[in-house]
Amino acid sequence: MTKLIQYLTLLFLALLSASCGSDTKRTTLDLENTDWETLVNSTSGKTVNFMMWQGSPVINEYINNYVVPTVKERYGINLQISGGQGPEIVQLVIGEKQAGIAQGQVDMVWINGETFFQLRKLDGLWGPFVDKLPNSKYINFEDPFISVDFQQPVNYMESPWSISQFALFTDTLQVANPPKNLEELERFVKENPGTFTISNDFTGMTLLKSFMAELGGSPKSLDGKFDQEKYDRLSAKLWDFINRNKKYFWKSGETFPKEQTKMKQLFASGELKIAYGYGEGGIEENVRSGLFPNTVKGYAWDNGTIKNSNYLGILQNAPQKAAAMQVINFLISPEAQLKKASPESMNANMVLDIDRLPEAYQKLYAKTKTRKYGPSMDDLKEHVIQEPAPEYMIKLYEDFRTAVIEK
Amino acid sequence: MKILERPLLKNKTNATGILLFIVLGVLPFAAAFIYALLYSFGLVGVISSGFTTEFWVSVIKTGSFFKSLGYSAAIAGIAVFLSVVIALWLTLKFKSALENKFILMMVYMPLAIPGLATAFFIIQLLAKGGFLSRISYASRLINESNEFPDLVNDNLALGIILAFLTMIIPFFMLLFLNVYKNERIEDLRILAYSLGATSRQVRNKVVLPILLKKTRVLIALYFIFLLGSYEVPLILGQESPQMISVLVIQELKQYDLDKIPEGYVVAVMYTIVVAIAAVFLFLPRKREQYV
Numbered sequence: 001m002t003k004l005i006q007y008l009t010l011l012f013l014a015l016l017s018a019s020c021g022s023d024t025k026r027t028t029l030d031l032e033n034t035d036w037e038t039l040v041n042s043t044s045g046k047t048v049n050f051m052m053w054q055g056s057p058v059i060n061e062y063i064n065n066y067v068v069p070t071v072k073e074r075y076g077i078n079l080q081i082s083g084g085q086g087p088e089i090v091q092l093v094i095g096e097k098q099a100g101i102a103q104g105q106v107d108m109v110w111i112n113g114e115t116f117f118q119l120r121k122l123d124g125l126w127g128p129f130v131d132k133l134p135n136s137k138y139i140n141f142e143d144p145f146i147s148v149d150f151q152q153p154v155n156y157m158e159s160p161w162s163i164s165q166f167a168l169f170t171d172t173l174q175v176a177n178p179p180k181n182l183e184e185l186e187r188f189v190k191e192n193p194g195t196f197t198i199s200n201d202f203t204g205m206t207l208l209k210s211f212m213a214e215l216g217g218s219p220k221s222l223d224g225k226f227d228q229e230k231y232d233r234l235s236a237k238l239w240d241f242i243n244r245n246k247k248y249f250w251k252s253g254e255t256f257p258k259e260q261t262k263m264k265q266l267f268a269s270g271e272l273k274i275a276y277g278y279g280e281g282g283i284e285e286n287v288r289s290g291l292f293p294n295t296v297k298g299y300a301w302d303n304g305t306i307k308n309s310n311y312l313g314i315l316q317n318a319p320q321k322a323a324a325m326q327v328i329n330f331l332i333s334p335e336a337q338l339k340k341a342s343p344e345s346m347n348a349n350m351v352l353d354i355d356r357l358p359e360a361y362q363k364l365y366a367k368t369k370t371r372k373y374g375p376s377m378d379d380l381k382e383h384v385i386q387e388p389a390p391e392y393m394i395k396l397y398e399d400f401r402t403a404v405i406e407k
Numbered sequence: 408m409k410i411l412e413r414p415l416l417k418n419k420t421n422a423t424g425i426l427l428f429i430v431l432g433v434l435p436f437a438a439a440f441i442y443a444l445l446y447s448f449g450l451v452g453v454i455s456s457g458f459t460t461e462f463w464v465s466v467i468k469t470g471s472f473f474k475s476l477g478y479s480a481a482i483a484g485i486a487v488f489l490s491v492v493i494a495l496w497l498t499l500k501f502k503s504a505l506e507n508k509f510i511l512m513m514v515y516m517p518l519a520i521p522g523l524a525t526a527f528f529i530i531q532l533l534a535k536g537g538f539l540s541r542i543s544y545a546s547r548l549i550n551e552s553n554e555f556p557d558l559v560n561d562n563l564a565l566g567i568i569l570a571f572l573t574m575i576i577p578f579f580m581l582l583f584l585n586v587y588k589n590e591r592i593e594d595l596r597i598l599a600y601s602l603g604a605t606s607r608q609v610r611n612k613v614v615l616p617i618l619l620k621k622t623r624v625l626i627a628l629y630f631i632f633l634l635g636s637y638e639v640p641l642i643l644g645q646e647s648p649q650m651i652s653v654l655v656i657q658e659l660k661q662y663d664l665d666k667i668p669e670g671y672v673v674a675v676m677y678t679i680v681v682a683i684a685a686v687f688l689f690l691p692r693k694r695e696q697y698v
Contacts, residue, residue: 087660094667097453118664122453194553200646255560255645269536270552394662405647406471 036134043323044076050327051092052110053085055261058285062346066339071330077323082106086115086202093124096317104317107324112310113150114202116158117390119313126314126321128156133329140353144386146309151225151389158311159328162340162348165380166206166305167281170274173295178274181302182214182241188274189248195273197250198242200405203260203277205396206306212238212392213385214303222388231395239403246404256405268292276305280374284347287373298374304383309351334361343371440678447671454664462668471654472673476680478648482564482640483633486571491626493572494579495618498587499610505584517577525570526642533558533566559643566643567650571633578629579622586621627688631681651677 246253
């Protein structure tokens with residue numbers, strides 16, 4: 001029995017030390033000495049694991065029925081999709097780093113600036129690699145909405161995939177003159193109690209950033225590095241605005257929807273009269289699928305809404321970095337981006353600079369059908385805010401809980 | 408020789424069983440607990456910076472754990488109490504009807520539905536834009552969807568409790584039916600009547616005490632199970648207070664990486680509370696009746 005206890009203690013300690021290991025072995029690809037042709041010639045037959053948000057049927061359709069078969073057919077790459085966004089990706093990276101896993105489960109990820117900030121902090125991204133992709137020549141890296149992600153220079157550590165702007169939307173049949181600034185919003189919620197809310201997620205916090213910029217006095221008021229004093233001053237005004245009006249919000253402001261999909265359901269069922277989202281509101285697919293009536297229209301906020309890009313990154317411990325580069329190069333190809341831009345597909349703005357495209361693609365792009373319901377980025381260009389530093393979002397998340405939800 | 412071999416063989420089998428239980432059941436759990444404990448004190452973790460009690464102080468100071476624990480315990484307690492009362496009433500009232508195989512199958516059916524699906528059904532049925540609200544609107548009971556009462560994501564956790572009831576009443580009904588048969592309660596009932604007991608005395612002194620005493624451990628275990636349930640409160644609950652598992656996951660997934668250890672603090676505290684409850688639950692009793 002004593003021996004049994006000794007063995008068990010040893011086994012326990014071994015398990016514990018294995019679980020606490022933090023030494024991460026890295027495999028590096030010698031890109032400096034490898035040309036693109038050699039690199040991609042080695043990718044046939046490889047399996048690339050792509051972790052992405054799978055909450056939209058049109059995005060899933062684009063990936064599963066267009067991207068996956070095309071990369072298989074052209075490059076022999078098996079692209080496998082797994083569900084997960086910001087926090088899941090960060091948790092995965094933290095877990096694998098702690099366990100010292102050199103060959104991770106996931107190769108490439110779809111991220112935004114906040115996750116980019118966290119992954120950089122964890123040293124979880126591999127790169128720089130974007131400048132090695134032949135199709136990156138079509139991207140205008142001079143554009144600050146592309147080269148700067150949440151006020152952080154991208155430095156070729158992540159490849160832009162889409163660019164979009166945040167917008168609000170309403171059913172014009174029910175609300176002829178929707179609120180376009182905080183003063184009007186205050187009036188609107190008092191006249192239409194229970195029909196507005198703030199989702200407690202990335203989308204809701206993005207709206208709060210736009211509100212904060214308005215309280216700061218201009219679309220540029222949150223530009224630059226994170227400023228604690230500015231945050232304290234503007235967030236105090238923001239919480240005051242929300243707390244004095246939340247009794248007129250959905251469920252009297254006693255709770256808030258956990259995520260934007262829930263908010264969109266509430267809008268579809270008529271509980272909410274105003275909602276919002278990225279992709280210039282993201283209403284086109286919902287109207288086309290019949291979730292929203294065709295009287296729903298997106299509109300601009302007077303002081304502006306956030307415009308940003310979303311990106312594709314390769315994880316530090318990705319087993320198939322070269323194949324992941326090949327897939328990303330395809331995703332930013334004029335062909336794949338044009339397909340993605342169609343309102344009948346993902347309806348996402350091209351991240352490529354149209355003027356840099358070959359003439360044939362420019363002609364094809366000119367023929368692309370325009371949106372029927374959502375505003376275009378061009379319609380919103382006078383009302384644009386650059387993504388503030390990630391700390392604003394991180395603090396808003398925490399303080400929205402303590403200063404509003406738990407009050 | 409044979410006499411000597413048998414206990415030896417039995418001991419070996421027992422030892423293997425215990426070893427397997429420890430390796431598969433106890434060890435991973437203990438390792439995970441100690442890992443969480445170390446994480447909560449900043450001793451492990453990708454961005455840990457050495458021993459600190461700040462995460463414990465922060466969690467205790469904000470009081471969100473205690474609020475969540477109290478809220479979870481209240482919901483689980485109400486759900487278990489109501490389920491036991493309703494299941495007892497249904498079992499005793501309709502026990503002969505429950506002998507019918509078809510009816511029994513209908514009772515089994517809800518047990519096959521996962522909590523996640525139940526929560527979605529409840530949303531579809533009881534939300535302000537849900538089925539009942541639409542019927543109320545069509546029949547002019549309400550003038551707009553906002554007039555429909557708050558039954559999901561609500562203050563009183565009515566949606567969560569309703570989901571729990573639909574999930575556990577069938578379980579308790581089947582449990583009580585089995586105990587009723589196995590403990591020959593019908594015979595004891597007849598005997599009590601023949602000795603001159605009234606219906607009330609038979610119910611309160613014979614039937615209910617046996618049913619409840621034989622099932623009390625399972626009832627308590629169900630309470631602990633509901634205390635830690637995740638999907639149903641995630642979908643039907645409100646943002647504050649939240650049930651304990653939802654709080655743990657929220658803390659673990661927060662964007663501020665420096666505060667992730669707070670999630671481990673909540674997980675460790677919850678484990679300790681449940682462990683203490685389990686020890687009390689399984690402490691050997693001085694007196695076991697009806698055995």
